[in-house]
Amino acid sequence: MRWTIKPIPKEAEIEKLSEELKVEGLVAQLLLQRGISTYEEAKKFFRPQLSELHNPFLMKDMDIAVSRIEKAIKKEENILVYGDYDVDGTTAVALLSSYLLENYSNVATYIPDRYGEGYGVSLKGIDFAEDNNFSLIIALDCGVKAIEQVNYAKEKGIDFIICDHHRPGEKLPNAIAVLDPKREDCKYPYKELCGCGVGFKLIQALAFTKGDTIEELVPYLDLVATAIGADIVPITGENRVLAYFGMQVINSKPRIGFKAIINQIKKQELTITDVVFIIAPRINAAGRMKHGQHAVNLLTEINLKQAETFAAEIERFNTDRRDLDKEITEQALKQIKTHKEEDRFTSVVYDENWHKGVIGIVASRLTETYYRPTLVFTKSGDKLAGSARSVKGFDVYDALEGCTDCIEQFGGHKYAAGLTLLEEQYEAFKAKFEKVVSETIDPQLLTPELNVDMQIEMQQITPKLMRIIKQFAPFGPGNMTPTFMARNVQDTGYGKGVGEDEKHLKLSLTQKGLRPIGAIGFNLGNKIGQIKTKDRFDIAFTLDENEWQGNVSLQLKLKDLK
16 A cells, blocks of 8 residues: 555644644644634534535425425325435435325335346336326436436326436436436535435425424434445535434434344444444345345334344345355456456456346455456346446546447446446457556556555554544545554564454554554454564554453554554
8 A cells, every 4th residue: 555644734724723622733633634724614523513504495406396296295196206226225215205205195115126127217117107107206316317218207297306416417307307416507515415315405495395494304314324324425514414413313213224223233332434334235235135125115114023024134135245245256356367467457357147236346346456447247138237446536437438339328426337238349348448547547546545644653642532533423535534654663462363364463552662552453464474573663543442341442443554
């Protein structure tokens, strides 16, 4: 890894903020690095307020969307809430459908089948709406590129409202309303909402029209916080407020579906990292292994016993998903080695028997191993379906745009995308993608970058510092957990490999002979040889707490050592 130390703010700025907030210079520096330079900004950062959420009617077409939903309710039309099968889509469907169902019964949900229909709005879904007399479809976390599908629905007399956060194409679908902060003509002040976040803005607008307050919508924020974490959107601005209050709901009064999952994992206080790595994979597993509707059923269930049955079923899906993911990752790594492709700028692999539900996870695993833009393909009907993942700083969506002559369709973000192509296009696509990436990527992006906030002395690590850093949460893109660096540390002789195959590293570290601090380095077990020499080394780490037999102690979570 290449360690990049963030620029140090001017001494005068650190002193001024330190004085204003009555905090140590170290804390003031961390805040300045996050763009916080005044007392007011710090107050907003540490104590987010619901009043900071923007007026939902600032979003283009919001007034039209609200009027159309009100008209549907007044005329007793059937409303179909439609969403993608991932965490963002299923939480968004659970959010909007449960909100509408509180006061109106003619509402149903629809999640497309990952295998039979694929990503986004499907013609099959529109046929279902026609067959069951739905005259309004509200699409969440998808739809901004569904031009053909919306026209198809219009011919059948079905209106569309689209709530999306993906980049629109050159032309927007002919829907009644298209809510998407990334529309060029949308003046909404915050552009980084997830799909569930856009769904929340819609219920906020509906609630305001009825004269309800924002406080009445807080119970829905557990869904929004989960989607924010899972969809890896920046936890800045409005997302920070939504995630902050959403995490409070998860830890104090979660919906029954979340309660059923939390009861299974038996963890007391959840962080947004726990949501990303514990709750989100389980919700995702439904759409990957069986059907996304299972996740919606769990998230909208109000009977705990029934929810626990759903949660146990989803737990089984997640176990199956883990086994498959491990097996396919091993096959994909073998394919790269067999074809001697380690020196390419990209990894592109394909096997017609790979499970479509896990190719995105496998793409992430390959990116972790070889650290370069990666695509994993499998057979899907008469076409190939692919999942793309990128490395930090490189826009894989733009790279795919440079390969459109070899692609049937694609969509997604800077760091993750999905695409389909014909089998006969595969070799041409693989060559074109390698060419586009090799010509446009900065070679240093192919070495993982570790951003270090600052260098500190180990004697500065105190329980008080830990308490303050915990208040920087929720963490995520735009507000990552502070990473520190310490030079010339030594293991006191307790260093050892732990876990399966001793792949993790457990140490007791000291600097200048001072009191030792425990440290854990996940996946750093291969460094044990360097530790045993008793030489000094530098470490990059975050602060963590270790709970053992009821005792809580400070520990360092190592990210790398040199």
